[in-house]
Structure formats: structure tokens, C-alpha cells
Amino acid sequence: MQELTLASPGGAVLSLDAVLILLSALACLGSKLFDRYLTYYALQSVLLAVAAATAAYLEGDPALWVLAGLTLVLKGWAIPAAARHWLVQRLDLKRDSGITTGLSLTLVLGTALCAFAYLAVSPERLAHGLLAASVVPISTAVVLLGALAMVVRRHMVAQLIGWLIMENGVFLGAITLTASFPLIVEVGIFFDLLAGFLIMLAMTTGLAERISPLPIGRSGRDS
Amino acid sequence: MPYLLQVLQTLLVLAISPLYVGVIARGTAILQSKHGPSVLQPYRDLRKWLHKGVVRSEHAGPVFVAAPYVAMACYLTVSTIVPIITDEPLPLAFMGDLLGGALVLALAGFAMSLGAMDSASPLGALGASRTAWLGSLAEPALILVFFTVGVLSASDNPYLMNHAIAGSPAALILPTHLLGAVAFLLLILAENGHIPVDNPAGTTEIAMIEESRVLEYSGRDYALVKWGSWMKFTLLSCVFMNVFVLPWGLGSATSLAQGLLGSAAVAGKLALSAALVMTIDSSFAKLRFFRIAEYLGGAFLLALIGIITSYVVGR
Incomplete structure (x- = not known):
């Protein structure tokens, strides 16, 4: 994996995939509707699963195939679907009014x-x-974009999605760089668990607040 | 022989542009479950306008009269520069590269805007102001798009760009190239008043952008204005197909037969791009006026990311 070059077909697919992941992060950053945030996050996760599958194909490692499948099911479907059902629909979130810029x-x-x-x-x-020379800058950029989304958005659910994007960026870098794959599997599952935990957290907060979700960053000023 | 091909190329653009627009109008209507006008309707319109007398406001100035002719001359000039039927530069192609072509197209737009402001109608000035605002946002993105293909071919000559991509088909799926191509498509739609920027079939003055510049023209002048705008759309679509999407099938500049083959290939490619435009026209809604800035900002962003990735991913 470390010595994979751009000229090989696998390298070309991976780099194209990485750029598409970057673009979906930018698309998420450029939209204003909660529903779109989730759509772009799901798209990004599916692309990430493609990247993991490409890496698995190149390495012939079953652990990576498992990882690709987990990414596709958990991040590409389960997390967006759950967030859409439990957060966006239940709290009736439509337009994000908490964007600072x-x-x-x-x-x-x-x-x-x-x-x-x-x-x-x-x-x-x-x-x-x-x-690696092409994918690492891109994954770093995705991490920074996720951080930017968390900085410019005040709404808790929007910040959660920014966090998930950051995690995707880390994951993209890990797929391309690390040779010890079982470690990645562990890290990936760990991050997914953490993401699930955060969603649960947001859900409970949302349920408690019901009508007006918690606007983070303002709480100090308002009280 | 090259001179003959040069004339053939310009005549082809003149002849095929009404058909291109007619096919798009008919196809869009069919996609929206309507019957729509015949594909030959633009030709009939042109004949009707050319036979009608010209009515000009007595307060309109000489710039208003001259603008359609200047614009038409610009479009004819561009039709000699860009690769349409041959993959080798024709005798007059030395006049400009892609940036030069864009400059001449901008000159045509500038002339039309001046003409609109000289038309003694408030709507003309309003249209000119809107188009100028749109152009000021679209132009930087357009230049960046040329840089994205320039990065791949190390040149800003459309013929060299065509050769660079035709020679290594893998370049077609390079991120830089794909981003540049998508950004260019967005800009073509914006520059030619298609959904999501403007509705080509729209008739409400308040929502018009480019069309409101030409409301005061009539008869022969109007025929030139419309024909010119169709030519611009055809030229940009040709560049999109021949440089960005399908750089193959162009004839060499050696014989007439090659030129005719190239013409047939270009007609096929234009059919493809027409299908693309129809799909976009019928599947998106027109943007609110001030959201167009975000749309064009998106095109700019895609091109810029394309250039950044050219450094990261390489070529």
C-alpha cells in the first residue's frame, strides 16, 4: 500500500475517489438544509467504502473487505438513516439558521x-x-473541512455532521497509509461506535429540548 | 485546401446552430410531456425576422444599431479559432488561443450590453446590468477552467489541449480534468441562459437576464442577435465536446473528405451535448437571482479545486 503509485489503475481509482470525497465534504459545507447535510455525508461514506474496497482488492486482505462492508452499511446507510429519522424528522429540522458565516x-x-x-x-x-503523496493532503483537507463545519455552524446536529466528516477524513488517510490492517478495523469500529454514541447523545438532547434544539455556543450568552 | 476547410467550418457553425437550439427546444418539450415546436422552427424564425422591417426608437443611438453586427463579427471570428471539425489548426487559428477566444466572446457581450444601454429603454439597461454582474462572476471561473486543461497539456491552445487528451485517454478520468469539465459545463449553462440560471423559454421580463438586453431589437437586427447567441452556444458546446469530453473523431486538415467526416462527428457530439442540456433543463428549477452567485461560485470552486489537485495528484 505504501508503495502504490498513481500510475497504476488502483492508484488512479483511489485518487479519484479521494477527490470525490473532498468534493462531497465541500458540498456539505455549501448547503443549508439538514437533509442535504445527511445526503452528502452518506454519499461521502459510500465513496469511502469504495476506497476501502479498492484497497482491499489491491491487498487481498479479508479484514479490509469487512471494513468496506462495515463502512457502507454503518456510515453509508445506518447513521444517515437513523439521523434522518430520529433527528431531522422528529425535531422537524429543515433550514439551518445557525450558520455564522x-x-x-x-x-x-x-x-x-x-x-x-x-x-x-x-x-x-x-x-x-x-x-500517499496525493491522498494524505486530501484527507487532511477533509479533516480541516469537517473542523470548519463545526466552527461555522452553531446547531448541534450540524456540528455532529461536521464531526462525522472529520472522522471520514481520518479514515481515508488511515486506509491509504497504514499497513497493519487489523488496527484499522479496530480504529474504524471504534470511531463508528463513538459516532453512534454521539448520535444517541444528540437524540436525547433533542428529545429533551423537543421544540428548540440546544444552540451550542450561545448558551453562555443567553443565561 | 485548409482555406476551404476554414470556410466550411464557419459555414457549418452558421448552419447548424439554429438546428442545435431547435433540437434542444423540441427535446426539452418532449421530456416534459409536451409536443413542442419543430426542430426547424429556429430556421423559420430566422427567415421571418430577416424579412421583417426594422423598428428602432428615435432616441436609440448609433451604438444600438451597430451592436448586433459587432457581436456577429465576434462570433464568426471565434468560429475560425476553436477546433470544430479538424484537429489541426486551420489558417486563421493563429489569431488566438482559448483565452483569446474567450476575450472575443466577452467583446461580443460587451458590445451587446452597450447596445442595450443605448436602446432608450429602461429594460435594456437593466438587462445589461444583470448580464454584466453575471459575467463578472463567470469570467474568473472560465479562466480557471482553461487553466485546468492547461495544466494537463501545458498549453492554452485548444488544439494542443485536444491532442494532449486524445493522446492519453487516461487523462479523461484525472480529477483535475473531470473537475474542469464539470465547471465548464456549469459555465456554458450560465453563459447561454439555460436552467438553472435562466429559462430559455421564459417570457416574463422581470425574470429575464440575457434576453432583456435584446427586447428592443426587431427584424433583421433581432435575427442577427438571436443567430449570434445560438452560434455562441454551439461554439461553446463544440469546445466542451472537442476539448473536454470526446477529443476524438476530428478530421485532419488535409482533404475535404476529412473535413466532412469531422463535420458529421461534430454533429453527433452536439447531439450528445444537446441530450445533456435537455436533461438538465428539465430536471432542475431556475435559481433565485441572488443564488446564481453561489452557483457560479461553485463553478469557480470546482475549477480551483481542480488546479489544487493537479498539484496534489499530479498529471
Whole structure:
């Protein structure tokens, strides 16, 4: 995996997939409806599952196939479906009014973060044409974009989705870089559990608040 | 022989552009379960307008009169520069690269805007202002799109870009190229008043963008204006297909037969892009005016990410 080059077909698929994952993060950052957030997150997770499956195919490792399947079912279907049912529909969330910056400005900031990720990782120091040199800056950018989503959005559910995007970014980097796959499986399942936990948390908070979900970041000022 | 092909190419653009628009109008109507006008309707419209007398406001100035001719000259110039039927530069192609072509197209738009402001009608100035706002957002994105293909071919000459991509088909699925192609498609739709930016079949003045510039034209002038805008759409679609999507099937500049083969191939490619435009026209809603900025911002972003990935992923 570490010595996989861009020129190989597998490398080309993985790098294209990584760019699509980046784009879905930007799409999520550029939308205003809770329903869209979840759609783009589900799309990103499916793309991540494709990346994991490609890695599994290249390595011939059954553990990675399991990981790809888990990603597809848990993140691509279960988490978005549960969030849609328990959070978006039950709390009747439609338009996110808790965005602190305009969409265009957010997207510009997002692009700047992508460029920053490239500069920070400086992949040109790695051997030329190596797959890791292309995917690591992209996964770093996805992590930063998820962080940006958590920074500019005040609504708890929107922040949760930002967190999930960050996690996808970490996962993308891990698939491309790490050689010890059982570790990734563990880490992946751990993160999924944590994501489930956070969703439960958001759900209970939402149920308690019912009409007005908790606006994080304002609580100090309002009380 | 190349000169003959040069004339053939321009004539082809002149002749095929009403058909292209007619096919899109008919196809969109059919997709929306309507009957729609015949695909030849634009030709009939042109004949009708060319036979009608011209009515101009007595307060309209000379710029208003000259604008359609200047614009038409610009579109004819661009039709000699870009690759349409041959993959080798024709004698007049030395005049400009893609940036040059975009400059001449912008000049045509500038002339039409000046003409609209000189039309002695408030709607003209309003349309000019809207189009200028749209153009100021679309133009930077367009230049970035040219950079994305420029990164792949190390050139901004459309013929070299065509060769670079036709020579290595793997470049077609490079992220940089895909992002650039999608951004270019978004810009074509915006520049030619298609959904989601404008409704080509719209008749309400308050919602028009580009069409409100030309409301004051009539007769022969109107025929030129409309024909010119159809040519612009056809030219941009040709560049989209020949440089971004399917860089194959162009003839060499050696014989007339090759040119005719290239023409047939281009007609087929335009049918494909027409199908794409029809699908988009009937599956999306028109955006609110101030959301167009976000749409064009999206195109800009795609092109910019394309350029960043060209550094990250390489070419």
C-alpha cells in the first residue's frame, strides 16, 4: 500500500475517489438544509467504502473487505438513516439558521483550507508519483473541512455532521497509509461506535429540548 | 485546401446552430410531456425576422444599431479559432488561443450590453446590468477552467489541449480534468441562459437576464442577435465536446473528405451535448437571482479545486 503509485489503475481509482470525497465534504459545507447535510455525508461514506474496497482488492486482505462492508452499511446507510429519522424528522429540522458565516465565504474558507492542507503536508518531499503523496493532503483537507463545519455552524446536529466528516477524513488517510490492517478495523469500529454514541447523545438532547434544539455556543450568552 | 476547410467550418457553425437550439427546444418539450415546436422552427424564425422591417426608437443611438453586427463579427471570428471539425489548426487559428477566444466572446457581450444601454429603454439597461454582474462572476471561473486543461497539456491552445487528451485517454478520468469539465459545463449553462440560471423559454421580463438586453431589437437586427447567441452556444458546446469530453473523431486538415467526416462527428457530439442540456433543463428549477452567485461560485470552486489537485495528484 505504501508503495502504490498513481500510475497504476488502483492508484488512479483511489485518487479519484479521494477527490470525490473532498468534493462531497465541500458540498456539505455549501448547503443549508439538514437533509442535504445527511445526503452528502452518506454519499461521502459510500465513496469511502469504495476506497476501502479498492484497497482491499489491491491487498487481498479479508479484514479490509469487512471494513468496506462495515463502512457502507454503518456510515453509508445506518447513521444517515437513523439521523434522518430520529433527528431531522422528529425535531422537524429543515433550514439551518445557525450558520455564522455566509455560504460563499464558507466555501472560500474551505478552499483556502484545502490549499493550506497541501502546503502543510508538502507532499513534494515524498517520492514523486506515490499515491500517499496525493491522498494524505486530501484527507487532511477533509479533516480541516469537517473542523470548519463545526466552527461555522452553531446547531448541534450540524456540528455532529461536521464531526462525522472529520472522522471520514481520518479514515481515508488511515486506509491509504497504514499497513497493519487489523488496527484499522479496530480504529474504524471504534470511531463508528463513538459516532453512534454521539448520535444517541444528540437524540436525547433533542428529545429533551423537543421544540428548540440546544444552540451550542450561545448558551453562555443567553443565561 | 485548409482555406476551404476554414470556410466550411464557419459555414457549418452558421448552419447548424439554429438546428442545435431547435433540437434542444423540441427535446426539452418532449421530456416534459409536451409536443413542442419543430426542430426547424429556429430556421423559420430566422427567415421571418430577416424579412421583417426594422423598428428602432428615435432616441436609440448609433451604438444600438451597430451592436448586433459587432457581436456577429465576434462570433464568426471565434468560429475560425476553436477546433470544430479538424484537429489541426486551420489558417486563421493563429489569431488566438482559448483565452483569446474567450476575450472575443466577452467583446461580443460587451458590445451587446452597450447596445442595450443605448436602446432608450429602461429594460435594456437593466438587462445589461444583470448580464454584466453575471459575467463578472463567470469570467474568473472560465479562466480557471482553461487553466485546468492547461495544466494537463501545458498549453492554452485548444488544439494542443485536444491532442494532449486524445493522446492519453487516461487523462479523461484525472480529477483535475473531470473537475474542469464539470465547471465548464456549469459555465456554458450560465453563459447561454439555460436552467438553472435562466429559462430559455421564459417570457416574463422581470425574470429575464440575457434576453432583456435584446427586447428592443426587431427584424433583421433581432435575427442577427438571436443567430449570434445560438452560434455562441454551439461554439461553446463544440469546445466542451472537442476539448473536454470526446477529443476524438476530428478530421485532419488535409482533404475535404476529412473535413466532412469531422463535420458529421461534430454533429453527433452536439447531439450528445444537446441530450445533456435537455436533461438538465428539465430536471432542475431556475435559481433565485441572488443564488446564481453561489452557483457560479461553485463553478469557480470546482475549477480551483481542480488546479489544487493537479498539484496534489499530479498529471
